[in-house]
Amino acid sequence: MKRPIVLLTGGGTAGHVSVNEALIPVLSEKGYEIHYIGSHEGIERELIGEGHPEVTYHIIQSGKLRRYFSMKNFTDPFRVGAGVLQAFSIIRKLKPEIIFSKGGFVSVPVVLAAKMAKIPVVIHESDVTPGLANKLALPFSNHIFTVFKQTVNYLPEGKATCSGAIIRPELFLGVREEGLRIAGLSGEKPVFLIMGGSQGSAVLNQAVRSDLLAILQNFELIHLCGKGNIDETLENTTGYTQFEYVTEGLPHLLAASDFAVSRAGSNAIFELLALKKPMLLIPLSAAKSRGDQILNASHFKSLELAHVIAEEDVGLKPLSDEFDLLKQEKDNLITNMKNTPASKTPEEMVEMILSHRK
Ligand SMILES: CC(=O)N[C@H]1[C@@H](OP(=O)(O)OP(=O)(O)OC[C@H]2O[C@@H](n3ccc(=O)[nH]c3=O)[C@H](O)[C@@H]2O)O[C@H](CO)[C@@H](O)[C@@H]1O
Numbered sequence: 371m372k373r374p375i376v377l378l379t380g381g382g383t384a385g386h387v388s389v390n391e392a393l394i395p396v397l398s399e400k401g402y403e404i405h406y407i408g409s410h411e412g413i414e415r416e417l418i419g420e421g422h423p424e425v426t427y428h429i430i431q432s433g434k435l436r437r438y439f440s441m442k443n444f445t446d447p448f449r450v451g452a453g454v455l456q457a458f459s460i461i462r463k464l465k466p467e468i469i470f471s472k473g474g475f476v477s478v479p480v481v482l483a484a485k486m487a488k489i490p491v492v493i494h495e496s497d498v499t500p501g502l503a504n505k506l507a508l509p510f511s512n513h514i515f516t517v518f519k520q521t522v523n524y525l526p527e528g529k530a531t532c533s534g535a536i537i538r539p540e541l542f543l544g545v546r547e548e549g550l551r552i553a554g555l556s557g558e559k560p561v562f563l564i565m566g567g568s569q570g571s572a573v574l575n576q577a578v579r580s581d582l583l584a585i586l587q588n589f590e591l592i593h594l595c596g597k598g599n600i601d602e603t604l605e606n607t608t609g610y611t612q613f614e615y616v617t618e619g620l621p622h623l624l625a626a627s628d629f630a631v632s633r634a635g636s637n638a639i640f641e642l643l644a645l646k647k648p649m650l651l652i653p654l655s656a657a658k659s660r661g662d663q664i665l666n667a668s669h670f671k672s673l674e675l676a677h678v679i680a681e682e683d684v685g686l687k688p689l690s691d692e693f694d695l696l697k698q699e700k701d702n703l704i705t706n707m708k709n710t711p712a713s714k715t716p717e718e719m720v721e722m723i724l725s726h727r728k
Pocket residue numbers: 383384385386388496497565566567568569594614615616617620633634635636637638639641654662663666
């Protein structure tokens with residue numbers, strides 16, 4: 371018997387992929403044949419195309435929505451046009467029951483093509499204010515789910531529902547000893563996880579490494595520093611381990627960590643909240659972004675779920691002092707995190723998505 375088909379999309383950075391990864395096992399369990407439209411070069415190709423053999427990965431062309439000048443800004447509209455035609459042809463052939471988009475620039479042609487093919491499409495926004503890709507996709511979509519409650523106020527009435535963050539269930543299955551083993555740490559001192567978002571962060575890397583000796587007096591560090599950012603001169607430093615990007619080992623590394631220092635990407639901060647890790651957030655500055663992480667971090671700070679340092683203020687005070695402060699306030703932060711309502715499960719999210727089928 372032919373299985374029902376669902377089509378997922380989203381990419382560019384891991385933040386536009388990880389919700390899809392949480393939904394895939396549930397959709398599989400429900401008997402769905404799962405297809406994914408992503409780009410050739412985005413991280414979604416590695417995470418989904420190579421990481422999930424149960425999913426059929428389709429590649430389309432896509433432009434990038436840049437806020438800066440590049441010659442590609444002139445050719446990208448043609449690539450987006452080609453992407454719409456490619457996505458349309460895939461959708462027409464597959465006839466999925468529903469399309470779910472997690473955003474990112476590759477999702478725009480897919481949502482447009484879904485509208486043309488008259489297939490219901492629902493989208494998901496992780497940040498406080500909708501990103502450019504989702505803003506473009508919104509008029510063509512049937513519904514939008516949001517992580518933050520207040521985001522609904524920025525969206526057309528009746529078209530948006532707050533679903534909350536959806537966390538990959540495997541992140542709860544980490545084992546501390548296994549994490550310490552992978553990282554080669556003793557666990558004798560409290561462990562900090564440094565996570566600069568899916569691509570690493572030069573600002574966090576520099577801040578941690580410039581105060582490393584002072585930090586290592588009281589703590590051990592697991593540093594997720596991003597592709598190409600390993601500092602080889604620090605490779606044999608006791609109590610300090612660097613990884614470019616971690617996939618399967620992440621649940622264990624999280625279990626081994628008592629605290630976290632992170633960029634304020636939505637997925638990362640809600641994962642840390644769900645795992646009750648006291649966190650210090652250094653949001654990407656408004657000079658380098660649309661300011662979404664600043665709003666995410668302010669929201670967490672206002673609920674006393676995190677300490678926050680503005681990127682511009684990094685270096686004003688030794689980072690080791692900020693680590694000590696976080697340690698002192700650990701119990702308060704954990705109590706506040708425990709009092710925060712739990713996120714929806716991937717099963718609940720799948721039901722919400724499927725309710726928009728024709
Ligand atoms: C620079 C940029 O555009 N950042 C945006 C991007 O962040 P970005 O792509 O960094 O996404 P998030 O910070 O939301 O999530 C990072 C994800 O990567 C995972 N991870 C990270 C490191 C690692 O080694 N292994 C691993 O699996 C984390 O567990 C998490 O699931 O999308 C987010 C969600 O729309 C936005 O809030 C961010 O502002």
